[in-house]
Amino acid sequence: MPKISIIVPVYNSALFLERYLDSIINQTFQDFELILIEDGSDDKSPQICKHYQQKDRRIQLFYEQHSGQSVARNLGLTKSQGKYICFIDSDDYVTSDYLERLYEVIAQEKVDLVSCQMRGESYLKSLTPKESGKLTYFQTNDDLMAAYLQESPFSFGPVTKLYHRALLEGIYFSEHKIYEDYYFNYQYFSKISSEVAIDFVGYFYIQNQESTVRKSFDLRQLDNITEQHKVIKEVKEKYPEYLPIAAYNLAWGYYWIIIKCLALLKENKAKSKEYLKLIRNYLIDDQEILQRALALKTKREKWTIKMVKSCPNIIWWAYNIRFYFK
Known part of the structure; x- marks a missing residue:
């Protein structure tokens, strides 16, 4: 049995995939299995995965019919055999000593989780x-x-972390959702009692225009809100003293999707206006919990949410004019 299982969903990552795979198979720590879940790509990703699998016996390759990242990761969890679990995205890459640094700490310190830092590729320049x-x-x-x-020093996502497989028992990603990693990690953190964060940048992400956070607004972006509702419900019961922080995350989540919705003006003005009114309905439903949130940090954030809640047409026209004259 390998010490570490690396779980990787792959979808249309051909442009970055070889660099990613090379960064894994050339790790200084070699006792791992690499589980690739090919999620119905329509580029050359399947061929690249197959080629690397034939070269390296540690690589396992499974296929899904484009069921989404959460389904792919859950399949990887069921197929994994390692004592520890590591998630890496197929358009990112890691340093050659990434696994070694994480494994040494989790094994020596006997903690429930270890994490390192992540940077964008521009960091290297x-x-x-x-x-x-x-x-x-x-x-x-x-x-x-x-x-x-507070997302400090940990990110909400599953990357940059080494988990105990045994402690992940019963924890899965919400399927057919995006932003599903927030509640996944919340469940894990609510179970554990020790962690070590390393001041070490071992993980690099690519500014991929096809990534979830960079895509144009669609109704699935509202998963950001519904996944946060799951966390808030449990924080109310188990960690009431931290409810203002969780509510702040919800408020900032609203700001994020409002900005994405307004940016949709460039592509479809009617849809942008329709979706903004839908977001307003969500905001009104969450009004009580948002009143308990820590204050947003900038006037822009506060003003944007306030205007959408009270006068969505005004902010829509303001952004409409801005894009018209830009």
Whole structure:
């Protein structure tokens, strides 16, 4: 049995896939299995996956009919055999010592989770910042939850982390959803009591225009809100002192999808206006919980949400004029 199972959904990643796969098979830590879930790509991703599988016996390849990232990751979890689980996206890549650094800490410190830092690819073009390699310890569940909900030093996503497979029992990604990783990680963090964060940048993401966070607005973006509702429901019961932080995340989530919806003006003015009114209905339903949120950080964020809730047509026309004259 391998020590680490790496789970990777693959969909139309041909442009980046070879670099990603090379960064994995050339790891200094070699005791792993790489589980590729080919999710119905219509580019050369299936051929690339098959080619690498034939070269390396540690690679397992499974196929889905474009069921989405969450379904692919769940399939990977059911097929995994490693003691530890690692998620990496197929359009990203990692440093050659990524697995080694994470494994050494989780094995030596005997903690429930270990994480490192992530940067965009542009980071490599700047002067290399100093990394101390410092280990930051979290030794109670309360401290871990506070850190997670504030997204510091952990990201909401599943990458940059090494999980205990046994502790993931019963935890799965919400299928056919996007932004499903927020509740997935919340469930894991609510179960554990120790973690080490390493001051080490081992993971690099690509500014892929096809990624979930960069795509134009559609109704699936509202999954951001419904997935946060799951977290807020449980935070109310288990961590009421952190409800203002969870509510802040919800408020910022609303700001994020409002901006994406307004940007849709460039493509479809009528749809943008229709969706903005739908978001307003969600905002009104969440009014009570949003009143308990920590204050948003900028006037722009506060004003945008306030205007959508009270006068969505005004903000729509304001952005409409802005794009017209841009």
